Amino acid sequence: MLQVRNLQVHFPIKKGLVFDRTVGAVRAVDGVDLTIPRSTTLGLVGESGCGKSTVGKAILRLVPLTAGTVTFDNLELSALQNEELRKARRHVQMIFQDPYASLNPRQNVESIITEPIRTHQLRTGAAVHQRVNELLDSVGLPRGAASRYPHEFSGGQRQRIGIARALAAEPDLIIADEPVSALDVSIQAQVINLLADLQEQLGLTYLLISHDLAVVRHISDTVAVMYLGAIVETAPAETLYTNPQHPYTLALLSAVPVPDPVVEDSRHRMVLQGDLPSPANPPSGCRFHTRCAYAQRRCEQERPVLRDLEPGHQVACHFAEEIAVSISATRGGDVVL
């Protein structure tokens, strides 16, 4: 089980030619709590720049943490240093968005896949080669691929190589940062299904970071919606899609097109005004109040905390109940989103 408590990642803004002065901070992640039970998938969604990728990197300690704890099973990742951290990283692996940039162009596939094995001495001698074949089989690549170089493969094949590399470390948790958004739609489904199969076989825990709501819905058990460095709503996947409560989630879901012109016409569209505010200078109170159609005085002053609406469904909004009532009043019943 992965537990993230009050995670904060602030990147200092420095100025000065010789002596750097810190003149501010980009609050990329500003107080995130996450819990992912073993062998389940949490989908983390949000628009570009909301800090969702930084959360993934922070869990692996690839960016310095400003505050907060990350615990995986009994291992407190956020407390480890140097050699301990290096060894512990094996338990958490990452799959990257860009299948072109995430593979070293000068390593052949065998070398890419064996790197985690050799680094952590998981296998020795002939067993290494055996393991490479196993991994290639399990991600659906021909064994002949081992001697090939990344540029000889297509995007989807490269993503499979990336997955094989992640599996080679025998991790428990896999952080998939936009694993399919660089792929053709037809290939996306293959890779997502591969991830689902591997989870079933190996009991993996996933943190799936994506802006693609359909992909997240397909594979996630729980979905967390992030806005400007904080989580605004988290719920079991079906609940989030059928009964969203936070106005930001409502807006996100209403932007997903429905392939039915009748439904599409009758939908209640919520179009967000303006851009994502700068995380270097976030709005006071509720981060979303500058773009929220339901914002009131209190939203500017008091930052809402995640609170339970019903078991497993948490929302960070002062007026979630009122908004739900007002929407069903104007629409006269079910909201089609």
Add this chain to the structure above:
Amino acid sequence: MSVLTRRQRADQLDDPDVANSLTREAWRRIRQNPLAIVGGTIIVFFVLIAVFAPMLAPFNPRSNAWFDQIRPTSIPGPSRDHWFGLDEGGRDELSRLIFGARASLMIGVLSLGIGAVAGAFFGLVAGAFGGWVDSLIMRLTDILLAVPSLLLALSVAAVIGQSQTAIVVAVAVPNIPLFARMLRSSMLGERQKDYVTSATSVGVRRRSLVMRHVVPNSLAPMLVQASLALSTAIIDAAALSFLGLGSADPGVPEWGRMLANTTRLLNVAPHLAIFPGVAILITALGFNLFGEAVREALDPKLRR
């Protein structure tokens, strides 16, 4: 078109013997490039001349046996015995050119080699450690860049005396900051890439992260710069010996100096300016063409 490439990829995958590493692909592109063939032929030609100079040269380059034919108003030009004529000291111009290839190529290659290796070392340290080490090395290279290379060359010659070593040092030193900066900046660029992040998250040790991942992928611009800068180094070396910084012994043949000695005889014996000048030009052109081919082979934008 994408269907075709997909098929070609699939076909390639079916053939187990043709794993194409980037190095091999680059080499294949170099071999198919006409620029590389012309440049390479020129380079090989001059290298062979330098290596086999004693066998190729018709006369001893230091022998002034024909000094009696030299007049202040006339120096014999090309003839049957002396294909490239005689120089102002009554020596065979062709033999001097052939032996001169040794000094000129040697100085160019050596000075560039020293500059590139030293530059790569500093760039590697700066790029690998970052932080204050990086700042320190980069400020030092700024200082080196601010010194005009000609001034530097003259001061080096003043300190260690007129010699070919002075030229080598003088051409090498200004190259150090160029190579250091180039390697550092391409390392910084590579370090941002996902495959490095991935190796970090796998738990790869820092040394192997730098040496196995970052450096091999940062070397391409260095290689290109080195092959292009070779021609500049040869021209610079010739220019410095033209200015009289070379060996104190006037008998040592070297293209730049051969050119320098004949400036005042241009109207009497134009062949003495033309032959060494053309030799320098063609050699530099050869390295330039080859360097251009290397650049084309390694440039990711031109890669299919």
